[in-house]
Amino acid sequence: MxxxxxxxxxxxxxxxxxxxxxxxxxxxxxxxxxxxxxxxPTSEDIMRKRLLTLFCALLLLLGSAGFSGATQYWLPGVNQNSGWVDADKTSSGDSLMCWAASASNLLAWTGWWGGMTTADQIFDHYIDYFSNAPGNPRYAVEWWFTGVYTPQGFSGWSQLDSSNIHAGFYQGQYSFGTYASSNDSLSNNTFYAAYQWSSDWLIDFIRANLGISIRIESGNVGHFLTVWGWDADMNKIWVTDSDVRGGDLIQSYSVTNGQLQGYNVFSGYSDWSITNIYGLNRNPDWSQPIPEPSTMLLLAFGLIAVAWRVRAGRRNY
Structure with missing residues (x-):
């Protein structure tokens, strides 16, 4: 080569x-x-991660908007630290008027003010015109709305001290319904009564955003508490009590088969049972906003939808 x-x-x-x-x-x-x-990571990856973080944060906020945890139920705007109202007795002509104090809490929290501005003012109004004797939130609320006090003239019941009405602030807006099943509606009437204890029914009342009172009984003595929350896992109830004084205080008690465990406010009485649940619907004309879990969920899903549209739009170019 x-x-x-x-x-x-x-x-x-x-x-x-x-x-x-x-x-x-x-x-x-x-x-x-x-x-x-x-x-x-691309810019889209970073955006997705940021939106996911924001969505998780919004879900965590649901605890302060109506319930906390998987099994805790709270009335809107209420938690263990704030949101409730608590009218207390003064030990001056009101020692037997727990029913009026609890009714005052319900009326104030649901916005049926009747010209008053606080639960204590509403309670003072009852003290001014009723005798210091047993009663029931059902009839107290009815009088507040209609001016009619059904137990008037019945022995053993608190009586109006004056022939003047001094109430009837919401004529034509009151209606009463009995709650006997979870299939019953809680939106057709102003006031509801359930004449037995059921934690499921209590949850129904909380989910319907009713102001809630319960009657407890020991022997032949009855008492009324105002309910703000329920833990279905721990069987624990959060209440305010007009006989627990010293400011607006909330307490929690375990409930076993309808028995209120550890309740010892009244000396000489124990084994308190929950007998009735009462609920008052909110005033539809009251404009105070209530934080709802659904609002936050809608916001979160809206942000996700916007991110998806942005991503889809980039794919078209």
Whole structure:
């Protein structure tokens, strides 16, 4: 083989080698680019992560908007630290008027003010016009709305001290209903009564955003508490009590088969049972906003929808 032939073969193999190296470089660069696309976060990846973080934070806020945890139920705007109202007795002509104090809490929290501005003012109004004797929130609320006090003239019941009405602030807006099943509606009437204890029914009342009072009994003695929350896992109830004084205080008690455990406010009485549940619907004309879990959920899903539309729009370009 002469020199020219050897040179021609060398040039051929050298060119082939160069083309192979260039091809390998292009393949390697393409592979690196594809790896970066999968391994390195894009702006869309960052946006998705931020929206997911925001969504989780909104879900955590649901605890202060109506319930806390999977099994705790609270009235809207209420938690263990704030949101409730608590009219207390003064020990001056009101020692037997727990029914009026609890009714005052219900009326204040649901916005049936009747010209008053606090639960204590509403309670003072009852004290001014009723005798210091047993009663019931049902009839106290009815009088507040209609001016009619059904137990008037019945022995053993608190009586109006004056022939003047001094109430009837919401004529034509009161209606009463009995709650006897979870299939019953809680929106057709102003006031509801359930004449037995059921934790499921209590949850129904809380979910319906009713102001809630319960009657408890020990022997032949009855008492009324105002309910603000329920823990279905721990069977624990949160209440305010007009006989627990010293400010607006909330207490919790365990409930076993309708028995209020550890309730010892009155000396000489124990084994208190929950007998009745009462509920008052909110005033539809009252404009105070209530934080609802559904509002936050709608906001979260709305943000996700916007992010999805942005991503879809980028794919079209």
């Amino acid at each position: 002469n020199f020219l032939q050897r040179r021609s073969n060398w040039e051929f193999f050298n060119g082939l080698l160069n083309r192979t190296v260039v091809s390998l470089n292009l393949t390697l660069n393409s592979t690196i680019i594809r790896l970066k696309q999968h391994l390195l």
